[in-house]
Amino acid sequence: MAKQNTLKSSEKIRRMTSIAVMAAVAMVLQFIEVSIPIMPSFIKLDFSDIPELIIAFAYGPLSGALVCLIKNLIHMPLSGSAFIGELSNFLLGCCFVIPAGLIYKKNKNKKTALVASLLGALIMGICCIPINYFLIYPLYVRVLGLPYEAIIGMYQAILPAADTLIKDLLIFNLPFTVVKGLIDAAVTFLIYKRLSPILKKS
Numbered sequence: 001m002a003k004q005n006t007l008k009s010s011e012k013i014r015r016m017t018s019i020a021v022m023a024a025v026a027m028v029l030q031f032i033e034v035s036i037p038i039m040p041s042f043i044k045l046d047f048s049d050i051p052e053l054i055i056a057f058a059y060g061p062l063s064g065a066l067v068c069l070i071k072n073l074i075h076m077p078l079s080g081s082a083f084i085g086e087l088s089n090f091l092l093g094c095c096f097v098i099p100a101g102l103i104y105k106k107n108k109n110k111k112t113a114l115v116a117s118l119l120g121a122l123i124m125g126i127c128c129i130p131i132n133y134f135l136i137y138p139l140y141v142r143v144l145g146l147p148y149e150a151i152i153g154m155y156q157a158i159l160p161a162a163d164t165l166i167k168d169l170l171i172f173n174l175p176f177t178v179v180k181g182l183i184d185a186a187v188t189f190l191i192y193k194r195l196s197p198i199l200k201k202s
Contacts, residue, residue, distance in 0.1 A: 026049075031046075032046060040155055048089070054195060054199075057100075058196060061105065093124075104116040113188075118185060121177075121180075121181025125174050129170065129173065155172060159171065
């Protein structure tokens, strides 16, 4: 019994250590942002969801969501968006890693990992529409005083026909978010098997 308790305690410590380390990696990656010419300037590409997906595969979806939460909590003091950007990042990150982690948990092999990652990216892309339309952009308007006209105008500077918020989200945000998820999934798919033994022995 004592040996079993020791093993459980060791496993718990290993898991929390891995979560903490990957949350730190995710926070660093969150600062490495890439502007995309065909997207409004306030939308940038980063790769901070990769550590979350790795942990979701290694320890389950809730652990992946915990990495996402810790990453954004650490980033909040440096926020330039009154924490709205961090809220968006957290919600969309959870939409990505929780479904992917749940699917992979049922059958841990390469095929399932690929399917889980692809579906996670698609779910995140779909969820970005209601999350942004009903929560994130209204918060930008109310908290930061940024008019809807100004937000839509940033999209219209790229595509004049994008004259409503829902059009903007469908034309720009949805495909961008899906592609971002696919890139994260591709990187995770390539490196996960190499990292998995390290995480299990950390």
